[in-house]
Amino acid sequence: MSEAKLVKFKINGQEIEAPAGTMVIKAAHEAGIDVPHFCYHPGLTPDGNCRMCLVEASNARKPVASCVTPVAEGLEITTDSDTVKEAREGVLELMLLNHPLDCPICDKSGECMLQDNVYDHGPDNSRMTEPKMMKPTKDLGSTVALWGNRCIVCQRCTRFCEEVSGTGELAIIHRGDSSVVDVFPGYPLENDLSLNTVDICPVGALISKDFLYEARVWNMKDTPSICTGCSKGCNVEIQQERNQTRRIVPRHNPEVNDYWMCDEGREVFKPAVSEDRLLDYQLRTADGTIDTNPKNAASAIFNGLNQVSANHGTQAIAGIGSAFMSCEELYVFKLLFDGLQTPHLGAFSRPQREAKSFKQFEIPGDPNPNRLGVERILGREALEENLEKILSGIQNQSIRGALIFDDLLDWDLPAEWQSALSQLEFLAIFSLRDRTHLPQHSCLLPATTFGEKDGSMLNGEGRLQRLRIATQLPRTIRYEHEILQQMQQELGMRSKVVPPSALFKEMGKAVWPQLEISTIRELGDQGIQVESPTENPQRATVS
Amino acid sequence: MSAFQEITQAAREDERVEFSAEAKKKIEWIYTRYPNREAALLPVLRVAEKEFDGIGAAAIDCIAREMGLSPGYIYGVFTFYTHYKRAGEGKYVLQVCATLPCALRGCRDVVHHLEDKLGIKPGETTEDGKFTLKKVECLASCDTAPVVQINDDYHENLTLEDLDKLLESFE
Numbered sequence: 199m200s201e202a203k204l205v206k207f208k209i210n211g212q213e214i215e216a217p218a219g220t221m222v223i224k225a226a227h228e229a230g231i232d233v234p235h236f237c238y239h240p241g242l243t244p245d246g247n248c249r250m251c252l253v254e255a256s257n258a259r260k261p262v263a264s265c266v267t268p269v270a271e272g273l274e275i276t277t278d279s280d281t282v283k284e285a286r287e288g289v290l291e292l293m294l295l296n297h298p299l300d301c302p303i304c305d306k307s308g309e310c311m312l313q314d315n316v317y318d319h320g321p322d323n324s325r326m327t328e329p330k331m332m333k334p335t336k337d338l339g340s341t342v343a344l345w346g347n348r349c350i351v352c353q354r355c356t357r358f359c360e361e362v363s364g365t366g367e368l369a370i371i372h373r374g375d376s377s378v379v380d381v382f383p384g385y386p387l388e389n390d391l392s393l394n395t396v397d398i399c400p401v402g403a404l405i406s407k408d409f410l411y412e413a414r415v416w417n418m419k420d421t422p423s424i425c426t427g428c429s430k431g432c433n434v435e436i437q438q439e440r441n442q443t444r445r446i447v448p449r450h451n452p453e454v455n456d457y458w459m460c461d462e463g464r465e466v467f468k469p470a471v472s473e474d475r476l477l478d479y480q481l482r483t484a485d486g487t488i489d490t491n492p493k494n495a496a497s498a499i500f501n502g503l504n505q506v507s508a509n510h511g512t513q514a515i516a517g518i519g520s521a522f523m524s525c526e527e528l529y530v531f532k533l534l535f536d537g538l539q540t541p542h543l544g545a546f547s548r549p550q551r552e553a554k555s556f557k558q559f560e561i562p563g564d565p566n567p568n569r570l571g572v573e574r575i576l577g578r579e580a581l582e583e584n585l586e587k588i589l590s591g592i593q594n595q596s597i598r599g600a601l602i603f604d605d606l607l608d609w610d611l612p613a614e615w616q617s618a619l620s621q622l623e624f625l626a627i628f629s630l631r632d633r634t635h636l637p638q639h640s641c642l643l644p645a646t647t648f649g650e651k652d653g654s655m656l657n658g659e660g661r662l663q664r665l666r667i668a669t670q671l672p673r674t675i676r677y678e679h680e681i682l683q684q685m686q687q688e689l690g691m692r693s694k695v696v697p698p699s700a701l702f703k704e705m706g707k708a709v710w711p712q713l714e715i716s717t718i719r720e721l722g723d724q725g726i727q728v729e730s731p732t733e734n735p736q737r738a739t740v741s
Numbered sequence: 742m743s744a745f746q747e748i749t750q751a752a753r754e755d756e757r758v759e760f761s762a763e764a765k766k767k768i769e770w771i772y773t774r775y776p777n778r779e780a781a782l783l784p785v786l787r788v789a790e791k792e793f794d795g796i797g798a799a800a801i802d803c804i805a806r807e808m809g810l811s812p813g814y815i816y817g818v819f820t821f822y823t824h825y826k827r828a829g830e831g832k833y834v835l836q837v838c839a840t841l842p843c844a845l846r847g848c849r850d851v852v853h854h855l856e857d858k859l860g861i862k863p864g865e866t867t868e869d870g871k872f873t874l875k876k877v878e879c880l881a882s883c884d885t886a887p888v889v890q891i892n893d894d895y896h897e898n899l900t901l902e903d904l905d906k907l908l909e910s911f912e
Contacts, residue, residue, distance in 0.1 A: 367811065370820075
């Protein structure tokens with residue numbers, strides 16, 4: 199499209215330029231002119247079935263659907279004439295013929311395109327006196343439920359299943375006013391992208407079973423961030439209400455995830471709100487009591503590691519981070535262990551899985567959001583070689599103390615690690631879960647997780663993207679980077695604890711000196727490509 | 742694969758059907774006459790209708806495998822049209838035209854007569870599986886109204902006596 203020649207045309211008298219072949223609705227939206235629509239979605243091929251986007255064009259006698267009308271030189275488009283207004287009213291009156299008035303109990307209420315369009319452009323009453331059509335309410339699969347009565351048959355979901363997921367489960371069945379979206383009996387909507395159909399449904403016909411009746415959308419606050427479910431790093435909007443994440447929805451980023459994300463990614467906030475989440479510090483003191491004061495965490499770990507290093511030498515301590523830590527955390531972690539003068543620096547990562555490929559979407563095989571960040575900051579060997587060295591070091595008792603990050607989602611320490619760790623003299627674990635089954639944990643510290651951190655992560659394609667804080671930490675928990683920085687203070691390496699934005703500055707200079715990114719703000723909402731994706735092909739083959 | 746999917750697919754495998762060699766040959770010929778598989782679907786549905794004596798879930802599943810289309814797509818197309826024979830319909834499908842010219846020429850009497858005679862309402866099938874009664878829209882034979890289509894044949898200018906004779910001939 200970049201080579202397409204620009205054509206000049208007018209919308210409501212305003213001169214606009216757009217590449218030839220652009221549809222009028224897209225050009226209008228880009229120029230900030232509102233054209234109401236239902237079936238048009240910028241990520242799908244235009245269909246022109248809902249007729250909501252009718253506008254007047256100088257080359258047609260009747261109003262035309264702007265989503266299937268390409269721009270042309272000298273074309274004059276009118277979007278606010280009486281004819282257009284009348285057409286919109288007519289279309290909306292027909293759409294409302296069979297649409298129930300159940301907004302008060304509809305999950306979509308508040309983000310419903312029909313609600314918005316009727317409010318802005320709709321008729322003030324209905325002439326319909328017949329009973330409304332009744333259509334089924336049922337499950338379409340394990341994630342999505344159908345409220346057939348609400349369906350306006352825009353076919354966004356069926357086009358999604360054909361064009362993006364390529365799985366084709368959904369179809370419009372029957373015809374005329376009986377038509378409704380449905381699946382073929384026995385072939386439910388079961389693909390890894392199924393919940394995108396809920397996002398693009400302009401009404402409340404397709405509903406996420408997970409989010410059903412969880413929250414009202416107008417009560418939720420949105421925070422742009424990235425998904426930490428895998429190395430793709432889909433851009434998302436974290437939606438929280440009363441400091442609890444309720445839902446994650448994809449955010450448009452043409453370079454990463456387009457308009458979509460996978461179903462699994464929508465679950466990444468679950469550990470943060472899980473009931474068995476570890477919330478208290480358990481710092482074992484010399485006299486055997488357990489201290490729970492988070493203020494003492496840094497000194498407890500520092501003293502523990504120091505004791506080991508005094509008894510057995512600095513080589514006897516190890517640090518194991520994880521591919522779920524932000525770049526800033528990894529950076530402080532690296533500095534700290536350099537300061538402690540130990541070469542034993544590793545990082546846990548989740549094992550590779552099979553990559554999944556859909557027609558227009560890839561789910562990479564690497565389920566670690568910041569593996570590349572670990573490689574750049576701790577070194578490539580941290581993920582494999584060093585881990586093995588540390589494990590054998592612990593087993594042959596040359597390593598006697600360790601600080602470990604166990605903040606990976608849906609992952610448990612492998613059995614050999616569990617037994618090895620129990621042999622240590624001193625062990626500190628940042629964990630999401632209560633690890634009382636580990637016989638000896640000198641310090642157990644709650645880890646922070648998705649939606650709680652500020653910082654950055656490097657996705658599998660070499661794109662540095664921003665994590666933002668959506669929900670405040672539970673009151674008992676401190677940030678890991680703060681505790682690590684306090685330990686640096688004890689070593690005399692750092693004068694005061696600084697926020698991740700300041701760490702980003704330090705890190706940017708040290709890790710990517712050739713890049714001139716000075717503040718985290720420059721990452722913006724879409725991130726910055728810091729490495730060429732061709733140099734870093736998806737690391738599906740690492741294991 | 743979720744539990745939901747496993748159960749439904751297992752059920753599907755039990756009732757799996759296949760096209761005969763003859764039908765497959767016919768379908769291959771149909772493919773040569775259409776630009777793509779989607780376009781060839783309507784005539785293939787006709788083949789399946791004859792092959793499986795009415796189209797049901799198993800038949801759609803079979804067509805999907807044969808044509809490489811998603812079962813959902815075929816289901817959507819199939820349910821759009823009313824003129825394909827559904828699985829479970831009787832040996833004789835009586836389609837009574839109920840559009841205006843036939844209505845003016847007494848199709849309601851025809852429907853009522855059939856209802857009384859067969860003991861079923863439009864859309865139902867007799868218990869012995871012999872007759873299915875349907876009220877349909879225009880059969881494009883207005884000049885010979887009222888019209889009833891029974892399987893592939895038109896029966897035109899019907900009187901109730903003609904109807905009785907017809908039904909008897911199907912006994």
